[in-house]
Amino acid sequence: MARMKKDLLGLEGAGEREINQILDMAASMKEIMGRQIKKVPTLRGKTVVNMFYEPSTRTRTSFELAAKYLSADAVNISSSTSSAVKGESLKDTAATIAALGADVVVLRHPMAGAPHLLAGTIKPAVINAGDGAHEHPTQALLDLFTVREKKGRISGLQVAIVGDITHSRVARSDIWGFTAMGASVRLCGPATLIPAEIERTGARCCTRMEDALEGADVVIMLRIQLERQRQGLFPGIREYGRLYGLNRERLALAARDALVMHPGPVNRGVEISHDVADGVQSVINEQVTNGVAVRMALLYLLAGGGAVEAAD
Amino acid sequence: MRLLIKGGTVVDPVAGSLAESDVLVENGVITRVGRGIAAPGAKVIEAGGKLVAPGLIDMHVHLREPGHEAKETVETGCRAAVRGGFTAVACMPNTSPVADSRAVIRYILERAREAGLARVYPVGALTRGSGGEELSEMADLKEAGAVALSDDGRPVANPGVMRRAMQYAGMLGLPVISHCEDPDLADGGVMNEGYTATRLGLKGIPGAAEEVMVARDIILAGLTGCRLHIAHVSTAGSVRLIREAKARGIPVTAEVTPHHFTLTDRAVEGYDTSTKVNPPLRGEADVAAIREALADGTIDVIATDHAPHTPEEKDVEYDRAPFGMVGLETAVGLVWTELVAGGVISPARAIAMMTVNPASVLGLEAGLLAPGSAADITVIDPELEERVDPDTFYSKGRNTPFAGRLLKGLPVMTMVGGKIVYRR
Numbered sequence: 001m002a003r004m005k006k007d008l009l010g011l012e013g014a015g016e017r018e019i020n021q022i023l024d025m026a027a028s029m030k031e032i033m034g035r036q037i038k039k040v041p042t043l044r045g046k047t048v049v050n051m052f053y054e055p056s057t058r059t060r061t062s063f064e065l066a067a068k069y070l071s072a073d074a075v076n077i078s079s080s081t082s083s084a085v086k087g088e089s090l091k092d093t094a095a096t097i098a099a100l101g102a103d104v105v106v107l108r109h110p111m112a113g114a115p116h117l118l119a120g121t122i123k124p125a126v127i128n129a130g131d132g133a134h135e136h137p138t139q140a141l142l143d144l145f146t147v148r149e150k151k152g153r154i155s156g157l158q159v160a161i162v163g164d165i166t167h168s169r170v171a172r173s174d175i176w177g178f179t180a181m182g183a184s185v186r187l188c189g190p191a192t193l194i195p196a197e198i199e200r201t202g203a204r205c206c207t208r209m210e211d212a213l214e215g216a217d218v219v220i221m222l223r224i225q226l227e228r229q230r231q232g233l234f235p236g237i238r239e240y241g242r243l244y245g246l247n248r249e250r251l252a253l254a255a256r257d258a259l260v261m262h263p264g265p266v267n268r269g270v271e272i273s274h275d276v277a278d279g280v281q282s283v284i285n286e287q288v289t290n291g292v293a294v295r296m297a298l299l300y301l302l303a304g305g306g307a308v309e310a311a312d
Numbered sequence: 313m314r315l316l317i318k319g320g321t322v323v324d325p326v327a328g329s330l331a332e333s334d335v336l337v338e339n340g341v342i343t344r345v346g347r348g349i350a351a352p353g354a355k356v357i358e359a360g361g362k363l364v365a366p367g368l369i370d371m372h373v374h375l376r377e378p379g380h381e382a383k384e385t386v387e388t389g390c391r392a393a394v395r396g397g398f399t400a401v402a403c404m405p406n407t408s409p410v411a412d413s414r415a416v417i418r419y420i421l422e423r424a425r426e427a428g429l430a431r432v433y434p435v436g437a438l439t440r441g442s443g444g445e446e447l448s449e450m451a452d453l454k455e456a457g458a459v460a461l462s463d464d465g466r467p468v469a470n471p472g473v474m475r476r477a478m479q480y481a482g483m484l485g486l487p488v489i490s491h492c493e494d495p496d497l498a499d500g501g502v503m504n505e506g507y508t509a510t511r512l513g514l515k516g517i518p519g520a521a522e523e524v525m526v527a528r529d530i531i532l533a534g535l536t537g538c539r540l541h542i543a544h545v546s547t548a549g550s551v552r553l554i555r556e557a558k559a560r561g562i563p564v565t566a567e568v569t570p571h572h573f574t575l576t577d578r579a580v581e582g583y584d585t586s587t588k589v590n591p592p593l594r595g596e597a598d599v600a601a602i603r604e605a606l607a608d609g610t611i612d613v614i615a616t617d618h619a620p621h622t623p624e625e626k627d628v629e630y631d632r633a634p635f636g637m638v639g640l641e642t643a644v645g646l647v648w649t650e651l652v653a654g655g656v657i658s659p660a661r662a663i664a665m666m667t668v669n670p671a672s673v674l675g676l677e678a679g680l681l682a683p684g685s686a687a688d689i690t691v692i693d694p695e696l697e698e699r700v701d702p703d704t705f706y707s708k709g710r711n712t713p714f715a716g717r718l719l720k721g722l723p724v725m726t727m728v729g730g731k732i733v734y735r736r
Binding site for chain 1: 513582630631
């Protein structure tokens, strides 16, 4: 098994082998989650600190449960309860947490590059749980896991990502991840929400949703934030939903067995209609389950636990 | 007091020539320049193999005093200047309080006199408090010693105010130095807009934010007749606008920083906050256009925009870090390594862009190495190599993206008014 790097900061530059290694490990973890007693002693005595400088329910809980299923001790720190409110710098807070004995630090931060700042200064492994508009690698890994599980492959698939690409860390990590695994990525959104020169990543861009959906095997819908309207980036929810909302008619343009995904939380009736969000092609809830498995795999690989088999 | 600088290659930036000559300095003034000068009793400085240039002038620095002494003081800034080969600096008015009054200008000059190192030429604020609304008392500022006017770092957004400010400054014969940036187009960006910003998830500042303002200010220079100097040009589009304006006879000059002719926005990868600067490091095509403009004369001046910050301020998330990098102590090395050794410009042109050209923009009697002029002299060893080590800086600032970079061609002696203020 190839050795993991110390940290997981992003998927840019990650290779197929590295990603498959994580996904294979996640499959073992998912099996553990399916047991009657879904807890193994693999990471007993290890400490995982979740530092969340942004509101988050699913990602934080997912990391916390992943740590607990592996018997690690998990501590959560949010920006409102951290000494950040007393003016302590991120670096100093992290150094303190490292000194307290953390083995893995999971960081969610509103600013791009914050996990890099940590990784460069502290010894514990750093996992990027989303940094500004940069990357959200564990979300992309759970997307990859879900697609691989459902489709049996990733290579050769057409993946459409629709919405606010500019501000989406999920889109960036998905681009790197799906491209590395041999899929083709199409991006779609209003011109004001497509970042400069994004096509140099290898993804294709369009502004008409119909073009993005045509024959797609996977449709990943992104959350649109109302704040972007106030910033003058699009005229309003009504027109946005009309141009970029995923409904049953539009979904019919995609492959018959296309998967519908969303990183959550979903704006029902805006970027995705009720019937599609809850429809047979939607795997939104399975994404959440798989997220725990993927994060268990990463904690295991980065915290250097004992063999998983020994858990039985 | 007699000093003889012997056997060096004297650079004449006006004639664009280099010639082996001795330079005799008596009582702070250059008295003779020529071959084989005999000066019995004079202290001899051997300069064989070295370039003897008029004292270099950096017309764009931030000395931070008064108000931000943790970043830099007039004294530490001047120490950095002379170590970097600069005998004079022009300092920007974004201090606290802003240099928009006679009192602040006088304070800066007083602190410079106390330091007794480089000459300091304060730039006064163009508008009161650099607020971009009311004109500053420009005549007062001029009398106190301001050599130019600028709202550097806080560009005047209102074109009507800018027009009146340029009319008034023009009346007084003071140049206006414009930091060209449209705040609404910059819109909180932290680096150049482009593929690197997209990959890093950082908010971009489009080149258009600069170019729109360059175009506006060129048009206003045409309208008012005021001399306009464009600070730290960073884009190919700005270069085109300036080139075209010059061809039409608009009174515009322009400067470029060493970081903008050396680095691209790729340097931001890894989120090193020492690469965060305004205007931001741009793309390859921009750097190429700037180098071309340095060579063809579109750009007149090389200036550093020396902007020291404390480590605490810079050791934070990229979005949170202040803009700016130090430049005084790496400028000559970068000019020599990147531009002269790189074949972009000749040694004489490089010196002109740091001597007579800035002197001409600011209306200073400086930048010449000739009998009768003050003995402000910089000696450069074109063969001397050294890796940049921020811990050796005389500046309080350590915020440089060039740490560890090998530079060849470095200042070895700096003389101001006949006094050796730096020697390595």
